[in-house]
Amino acid sequence: MKQRISHALEKIGDTSNIQRMTQISGGDINQAYYIQTNEHEYFIKGNSNVSEHFFRVEAKGLKLMKETGAVNVPEVYYYDDPVEGEGVIALEWIQGNKDSNTEEKLGEQLASMHQHFGESHGFDEDTFIGLLPQPNKFYDKWVDYYHECRLVSQFNIAAERGRLPLDRKHLLKKLMERLPEWIDYGAKPSLLHGDLWGGNWMAGKNGSPYLIDPSVLYGDHAFEIAFTELFGGYSDAFYQAYQDNFPLPEHYEDIKEIYQLYYLLVHLNLFGEAYAGSVDRILKHYVG
Incomplete structure (x- = not known):
């Protein structure tokens, strides 16, 4: 090195x-x-x-x-x-400490970034989440991108790695077939960070928030916010500031776990059965 x-x-x-x-x-x-x-x-x-x-x-x-x-x-x-x-x-090199306004600023700034829109959903080249590949193409409809480039991709990896016992495989296929029932609602293609867990932002000088380690795409902004809720690392001030500047869809709570499912499948494929219970719970909730 x-x-x-x-x-x-x-x-x-x-x-x-x-x-x-x-x-x-x-x-x-x-x-x-x-x-x-x-x-x-x-x-x-x-x-x-x-x-x-x-x-x-x-x-x-x-x-x-x-x-x-x-x-x-x-x-x-x-x-x-x-x-x-x-x-x-x-x-x-970024170094600093959070202050009382850092997370509010983060919410405001992320909401502003999400209001920069592309012409289509997806991205023009493949990206990565961890070391797993994320295949990308552009689609007119978000539901088609999410199905083809996100869920199908992780389904195939899970099948190759032996992560899909028959019940899980059946329910995941069923959810993918019915996906338009929940997320085919005309979401606009926001510029998304794509891997915004709590460790991928930090504070710089004067408490200014910085985003790091992206895996960008254009897609539904609710997809990004759903992931921030999955493993934590964000305060109420962050979510309130975000919502004040770019409100989430009214049915966000109904679709949140469908979006979290993608990242749980990623973790299932990377780290194994420790994440299987969460995957199975979501599948049973929607199509079980």
């Missing part, structure tokens, strides 16, 4: 000496480092077992979110296409 980091700094144009290089926590799948040179501070993460566009598509997502002017994201200084699976991305 040190060689890859030195290469990245050279590409950035920072040829000063590395004063400090400390490995830090950076998620489940990457090696992450705080780098301090004579000139600058960086957050650099790398991986030796990823697809060639793994870091490029992350940089692309950060750029799209930044261009809205609605949210704060780290500056991208450099990324490379992994050579034989090895690659890094060099980002702005």
Whole structure:
């Protein structure tokens, strides 16, 4: 990694000496480092077992979110296409502490970002959630995108990994067939972060919220908010500020768990049967 980091700094144009290089926590799948040179501070993460566009598509997502002017994201200084699976991305070092207004600002800013709309639902290239691929295409209707690119994708992975006993397989197929009953309501294609669990935002200077580690797409904004509720990490102030600036559909509570199902299937496929009970409960609630 040190060689890859030195290469990245050279590409950035920072040829000063590395004063400090400390490995830090950076998620489940990457090696992450705080780098301090004579000139600058960086957050650099790398991986030796990823697809060639793994870091490029992350940089692309950060750029799209930044261009809205609605949210704060780290500056991208450099990324490379992994050579034989090895690659890094060099980002702005963000450090700060939450204050009493941080989560309210986060809700306002996310609502503003969600009001930047695409022409269609989906994305123009495949992305990742963890190391799992997320196939993407564009669809006129959100329900078609969610069915084909999200639920069918995880269904296929689950089948390959032996995560679908007959009852679960039957109920999941039944829910996918009936999906238009719940989410075919003309949702607009909002720009979404796509992987907004509680660990993918942080506070910077003056308590300003920053979004990190996106897996962007255009889709129903209720899909994003449903995921924030699944594992926690967000306050009442966040949700109130969001709702004040971009109200959720009236039937949000009726569809929330259908959207959470996708992320639970992801966790089932990544981590196994610990998530099976939650998947089965949702399936039985809707089609059991």
